[in-house]
Amino acid sequence: xxxxxxxxxxxxxxxxxxxxxxxxxxxxxxGIATGVLALTVIIAVMNGFQLGFIESILEISSYHxxxxxxxxxxxxDRLSEKIRGLPEVVSVLPFRELNVLVRARQGNPRGAIIxxxxxxxxxxxxxLSEKLVIEDGYFDLGENGNIVLGAELARxxxxxxxxxxNLLSITGIIGSEEENERVxxxxxxxxxxxxxxxxxxxxxxxxxxxxxxxxxxxxxxIKIKNRWQDHRAKEEVRKVLSLSGINENDAALSSWRDxxxxxxxxxxxEKLMMFILVGLIFIVVGLNIFQSQRRTVLERREEIGLLRxxxxxxxxxxxxxxxxxxxxxxxxxxxGLALGLLIAFNIQTFFSVIEGAVNFFIYVFNSVSVYLGGYxxxxxxxxxxxxxFYIKEIPSRVIPIEVVSIFLFGFLSAISAAWFxxxxxxxxxxxxxxxxx
Numbered sequence: 001x002x003x004x005x006x007x008x009x010x011x012x013x014x015x016x017x018x019x020x021x022x023x024x025x026x027x028x029x030x031g032i033a034t035g036v037l038a039l040t041v042i043i044a045v046m047n048g049f050q051l052g053f054i055e056s057i058l059e060i061s062s063y064h065x066x067x068x069x070x071x072x073x074x075x076x077d078r079l080s081e082k083i084r085g086l087p088e089v090v091s092v093l094p095f096r097e098l099n100v101l102v103r104a105r106q107g108n109p110r111g112a113i114i115x116x117x118x119x120x121x122x123x124x125x126x127x128l129s130e131k132l133v134i135e136d137g138y139f140d141l142g143e144n145g146n147i148v149l150g151a152e153l154a155r156x157x158x159x160x161x162x163x164x165x166n167l168l169s170i171t172g173i174i175g176s177e178e179e180n181e182r183v184x185x186x187x188x189x190x191x192x193x194x195x196x197x198x199x200x201x202x203x204x205x206x207x208x209x210x211x212x213x214x215x216x217x218x219x220x221x222i223k224i225k226n227r228w229q230d231h232r233a234k235e236e237v238r239k240v241l242s243l244s245g246i247n248e249n250d251a252a253l254s255s256w257r258d259x260x261x262x263x264x265x266x267x268x269x270e271k272l273m274m275f276i277l278v279g280l281i282f283i284v285v286g287l288n289i290f291q292s293q294r295r296t297v298l299e300r301r302e303e304i305g306l307l308r309x310x311x312x313x314x315x316x317x318x319x320x321x322x323x324x325x326x327x328x329x330x331x332x333x334x335x336g337l338a339l340g341l342l343i344a345f346n347i348q349t350f351f352s353v354i355e356g357a358v359n360f361f362i363y364v365f366n367s368v369s370v371y372l373g374g375y376x377x378x379x380x381x382x383x384x385x386x387x388x389f390y391i392k393e394i395p396s397r398v399i400p401i402e403v404v405s406i407f408l409f410g411f412l413s414a415i416s417a418a419w420f421x422x423x424x425x426x427x428x429x430x431x432x433x434x435x436x437x
Contacts, residue, residue, distance in 0.1 A: 031285035032332025040340025048395025056194035059127040062259035063221035069251035070217040096209040116209020137161035137188035141205040147184040152199035230255040293421030325418020333410035
């Protein structure tokens with residue numbers, strides 16, 4: 001206990017007073033804090049974008065589990081109720097899907113995916129209702145002639161609620177274009193925040209989808225409480241299907257891992273590479289701490305020799321410098337983490353301040369330019385301009401396990417650098433150092 005006190009006392013004095021010919025410990029603290037801050041904010045924003053995309057795909061398109069079958073029993077509402085009653089299941093939504101050409105009275109046609117769902121789809125699937133924001137009209141599929149379009153698809157076709165569009169099925173129905181074409185009234189326009197869906201998706205009721213597609217399979221979109229427990233949920237759903245007379249040959253049961261595998265893998269690789277690239281800051285700072293500590297060992301050879309002569313062991317003297325790195329790592333990582341979380345939870349305000357500052361200088365530059373007879377050539381600055389990025393606000397998601405990992409990464413890099421640098425302590429001999437004093 002007494003040894004710990006003098007070790008901490010000497011280490012704190014080294015940190016507070018700095019070194020004679022070495023960089024101040026403040027620079028090491030700032031380096032660790034900058035790395036933790038940058039990595040926390042970057043990963044939080046990246047999580048916001050990536051999880052937003054993933055959740056849009058799972059909540060709107062692929063679902064957590066899908067049962068696709070053309071067996072007559074798949075249409076039975078009692079089967080959906082049985083699956084919905086499983087402990088792991090949150091919702092079950094039957095639907096049909098087909099490809100069509102959509103066109104208005106004027107303009108070019110556009111390929112789209114039409115999904116046929118029940119009238120109460122938003123009630124049955126709360127996740128879908130949260131992701132589909134109805135910008136105009138209502139999600140009204142009560143009549144066979146009603147259709148709900150994506151916002152970008154409606155903009156492409158230059159239509160709005162109350163207008164009519166023509167649908168031409170391209171799923172293989174034999175007949176002329178006039179025989180396959182249908183006219184539908186737009187009752188609502190939705191926006192999901194995912195550009196692919198807003199530009200290429202529309203919803204009709206199940207009867208309309210059957211009328212367009214003819215005979216075909218029906219899909220049961222199943223959502224579960226924890227998507228990572230999909231394997232266990234698949235087994236439970238498979239048992240219900242078997243008891244209902246639908247065997248594995250009649251139904252294809254798949255999970256979200258089977259859909260968009262390449263896309264999810266690309267997002268994971270992107271995040272890992274960003275983590276590594278930003279994490280290089282810690283390597284640079286760690287090398288700085290390593291060199292600084294090695295220089296300190298050489299500068300304080302007399303003090304080390306004196307401590308050894310007073311009975312301090314190699315390990316105790318080495319812990320003085322390790323404790324030095326501990327203080328630098330703890331203060332730097334703690335300060336960086338606190339500031340990083342503050343920015344991550346207030347990311348809109350942070351970027352607004354940056355945009356405001358930059359736009360102020362742009363305004364001053366344009367004013368001076370006009371005063372000197374030039375012209376105001378600089379446009380208003382926006383970090384994520386809506387003209388370039390398909391977002392209304394900058395998302396941010398903080399995942400606790402990642403925050404802890406970032407903190408430990410910065411903290412341990414300082415301790416590791418100090419530990420390896422203090423290895424020179426064992427080479428200091430008290431007799432040789434004090435001989436010339």
